Amino acid sequence: VMGIYLVIEASNGLILMWDKKTSMFIKLSPTFKGQVCGVCGNYDGNENNDFTTRSNAVVVDPLEFGNSWKASPSCPDSDFTKDPCTSNPYRQSWAQKQCSLLKSTVFTACHSQVDPTPYYDACVRDSCACDTGGDCECFCTAVAAYAAVCNEAGVCVAWRSPQICPLFCDFYNPPGECEWHYQPCGAPCMKTCRNPSGSCSSLIPALEGCYPKCPPAQPYFDEDSMKCVDKEQCGCYDKDGKHYNNGETVPSTVNCQKWYIFMH
Numbered sequence: 349v350m351g352i353y354l355v356i357e358a359s360n361g362l363i364l365m366w367d368k369k370t371s372m373f374i375k376l377s378p379t380f381k382g383q384v385c386g387v388c389g390n391y392d393g394n395e396n397n398d399f400t401t402r403s404n405a406v407v408v409d410p411l412e413f414g415n416s417w418k419a420s421p422s423c424p425d426s427d428f429t430k431d432p433c434t435s436n437p438y439r440q441s442w443a444q445k446q447c448s449l450l451k452s453t454v455f456t457a458c459h460s461q462v463d464p465t466p467y468y469d470a471c472v473r474d475s476c477a478c479d480t481g482g483d484c485e486c487f488c489t490a491v492a493a494y495a496a497v498c499n500e501a502g503v504c505v506a507w508r509s510p511q512i513c514p515l516f517c518d519f520y521n522p523p524g525e526c527e528w529h530y531q532p533c534g535a536p537c538m539k540t541c542r543n544p545s546g547s548c549s550s551l552i553p554a555l556e557g558c559y560p561k562c563p564p565a566q567p568y569f570d571e572d573s574m575k576c577v578d579k580e581q582c583g584c585y586d587k588d589g590k591h592y593n594n595g596e597t598v599p600s601t602v603n604c605q606k607w608y609i610f611m612h
Contacts, residue, residue, distance in 0.1 A: 349571055350365075350534070350536045350552070350555045350557070351531070351534050351536075351555040351556050351557020351558065351559060352367050352368070352515070352555070352556060352557035352558070353365045353366060353367055353368075353555050353557065354366045354367075354368055355536070355548075355552060355555075357548060357549055357552070360377075361376060361377025361379060361380060362374065362375075362376055362377075363375040363376075363549060363551055363552060365552070365555070367489065367492070369485055369489055370474075370485065370486060370489045371489045371492065371493055373496070374388060375549075375551045375552070376391060376551075377549075377551065381393070385400065385402075386417055387413075387414065387417050399413040400413075401413055401416035401417070402416040402417055403416065410429060411425075411426055411427075411428070411429060414426060431473070432473055432474075432476040432477035432479075433472065433473065433476035435476075436476050436477070436479045439475065439476045439479055440472070440476055442475070443471070443472045443475035443476045443487070444472055446471075446475060446487050447468050447471035447472050447475060447487065447490065447491075448468075449491060449507070449512070450464045450467055450468045450471060450491060450494050451464050451468055454505065454507050455494070455495075455498065455505055455507065457498075457503050457505065458494075458498035458501065458503040458505055461498065461501040461502065461503055462494070462497050462498055462501050462503075464494060467490070467493065467494040467497075470490055470493075471487065471490035471491060471494075474486040474487070474489070474490045475487045475490065484513065487513070488513035491507065491513065492513070492556070495507055495532070495556065496553070496555075496556075499532075499533050499553060499554055499556075500553045504532055504533040504554070505532065506532040507532070508530070508532070508556075515530050515556075515557065515558060517529055517530045517558035517559075519558075520558060520560070520574055527560050527561060527562075527576065528558050528559070528560050528561075529558070529559060529561060530556075530557070530558055530559075531556065531557070531558075531559050532556050533554040533555075533556060534554055534555055534556060534557060534559045535554060535559075536548060536552045536553065536554055536555050537552070538559070538562075538569060539562070539567055539568050539569065540568060540569045540570070540571055541568050541569070541570045541571065541572075541577065541582035541583070541585075541591075542571060542585060542589075544568060544579070544582070560574075560575075560576055562576035563576065565578065566578050566581075568581075568582055570582060572591055580594055581594075583596070584598075586598065
């Protein structure tokens with residue numbers, strides 16, 4: 349867990365980042381450049397040919413592109429793209445007003461680095477589409493997506509407020525303590541019990557969310573208890589990621605043998 353994201357770093361160079369809501373980011377090692385294809389593009393550094401069909405034709409129609417990558421030939425083609433603001437016209441003015449945040453002075457420092465227009469358009473569409481609950485969740489996720497690319501472009505924007513998509517990190521603080529704090533661009537690789545060296549892929553950007561400030565006497569963050577602990581309190585993890593406390597028995601695959609965890 350890094351901030352508000354659940355991050356999975358696979359050994360083959362694929363990184364998956366999910367905000368546990370409606371946003372998911374996939375990053376690939378540079379060794380995959382030009383070696384992939386599909387609805388996420390071909391990772392060749394040229395965004396103008398991302399709409400490459402299964403037959404290797406570059407098209408401009410999103411329907412033609414999407415239909416070419418359907419999982420099974422038996423799946424029917426989509427005939428039209430649905431505009432959620434047309435389907436839910438009563439939400440359009442609210443969506444436009446809310447999403448104007450992306451073009452406001454809050455993000456001025458990023459505008460010259462990342463064009464907000466496509467993110468504004470996506471924000472309006474998503475905000476119009478959320479008409480069965482979770483209204484603000486879709487809006488907040490859309491704004492967070494723009495803030496994330498701004499961060500990767502070197503511009504950290506503290507856009508959240510008590511009125512706009514707040515994140516209350518005090519929830520994690522025990523009474524009388526102030527260990528957890530919100531960071532718009534937190535350090536992604538902190539020392540944890542699962543990752544005591546605090547090292548991870550350079551492809552993982554700084555991620556927003558609630559972060560603990562661990563004291564020197566308890567420098568490791570235990571992701572299971574959500575507390576700062578010392579090395580002995582971390583225990584151990586087996587190859588499948590299962591946690592064992594100090595002194596617990598670890599089942600062995602070898603007959604008539606047991607393993608015990610002792611920290612030194």
